[in-house]
Amino acid sequence: MKAYLALCQRIIDEGVWVNNERTGKRCLTVINAELQYDVANQAFPLITTRKSYWKAAIAELLGYIRGYDNASDFRALGAKTWDANANENQAWLNNSYRKGQDDMGRVYGVQGRSWAKPDGGVVDQLGKIIDDLCRGIDDRGEILSFYNPGEFHMGCLRPCMHTHTFSVLDGTLYLTSYQRSCDVPLGLNFNQIQVYTLLALMAQITGLKPGQAYHKIVNAHIYEDQLPLMRDVQLKREPFESPKLVINPDIKSLKDLETWVTMDDFEVIGYQHHEGIKYPFSV
Numbered sequence: 001m002k003a004y005l006a007l008c009q010r011i012i013d014e015g016v017w018v019n020n021e022r023t024g025k026r027c028l029t030v031i032n033a034e035l036q037y038d039v040a041n042q043a044f045p046l047i048t049t050r051k052s053y054w055k056a057a058i059a060e061l062l063g064y065i066r067g068y069d070n071a072s073d074f075r076a077l078g079a080k081t082w083d084a085n086a087n088e089n090q091a092w093l094n095n096s097y098r099k100g101q102d103d104m105g106r107v108y109g110v111q112g113r114s115w116a117k118p119d120g121g122v123v124d125q126l127g128k129i130i131d132d133l134c135r136g137i138d139d140r141g142e143i144l145s146f147y148n149p150g151e152f153h154m155g156c157l158r159p160c161m162h163t164h165t166f167s168v169l170d171g172t173l174y175l176t177s178y179q180r181s182c183d184v185p186l187g188l189n190f191n192q193i194q195v196y197t198l199l200a201l202m203a204q205i206t207g208l209k210p211g212q213a214y215h216k217i218v219n220a221h222i223y224e225d226q227l228p229l230m231r232d233v234q235l236k237r238e239p240f241e242s243p244k245l246v247i248n249p250d251i252k253s254l255k256d257l258e259t260w261v262t263m264d265d266f267e268v269i270g271y272q273h274h275e276g277i278k279y280p281f282s283v
């Protein structure tokens, strides 16, 4: 939580204004931020200086794991977060690849579970990683990449958190996650939860011990219409102690995650937080 607040303060102190053509807004921007989450010691990085909708963040992650390409599937799990990108962005609405209401196209989990091979067939990147890790194998290429430039034109948004690399050392699983673009007030609140939970879940289903999760961000920004709320409200508050995330221990495989897991299988204990803040969202 301290690292999150330090990044917000750094953007305010050192950020440079950048015009963003896609959203038509200006962003106060810094380059390069590195966060680390201690999954081994269950230090769940949940924001406490405002109410965080952590279940929606985990629902989003579960949707990526399942390879969802439709905002209605995310809604059914408990995340409304893809509604706007699927249905309100004019460039995507005009795109001939869009298959109708709620379609997100070939984004995130679609690439993670069924990356199209040039000679036909698909690659299930996540399935391969889990098979390897279950056998204690780290081939130094346990990489889950959503970043497929050849198919950007077939999706509503390029992935922001685009690559997750898993590593095993002495029976302990590590995760390094890379993010090219980060909406710090809204997106990072979710992305921190997702990086932590992805490592915790992968360790649980592969029988490895969870270690550290390293989160590397390139462009970290605050949109101009979010700045007053961040500077004058959220950053004036004192953080509370980190809560704990409890994951149902019956989740033991990728199949479990794909079939019966719901948000009821996740619980947060001891979440003390300040009042909610509604940040503007840019489509």
Ligand SMILES: Nc1nc(=O)c2c([nH]1)NC[C@@H]1CN(c3ccc(C(=O)N[C@@H](CCC(=O)O)C(=O)O)cc3)CN21
Binding pocket: 052, 053, 056, 079, 080, 081, 082, 085, 157, 183, 186, 187, 188, 189, 190, 277, 278, 279, 281, 282, 283
């Ligand atoms: N501009 C922008 N920022 C993002 O963070 C973002 C995108 N676009 N597009 C793709 C996904 C969708 N994500 C989102 C979308 C919405 C919220 C959001 O509105 N969060 C609110 C309420 C959440 C709820 O009620 O469930 C929040 O206060 O955190 C968060 C992340 C992250 N991504």
Ligand SMILES: O=c1ccn([C@H]2C[C@H](O)[C@@H](COP(=O)(O)O)O2)c(=O)[nH]1
Binding pocket: 022, 157, 158, 160, 161, 181, 182, 183, 184, 186, 187, 188, 191
């Ligand atoms: O997981 C996510 C997904 C998206 N974001 C933010 C980062 C940017 O503000 C927008 C994406 O815009 P681009 O023009 O494609 O960079 O969404 C995030 O923070 N986390």
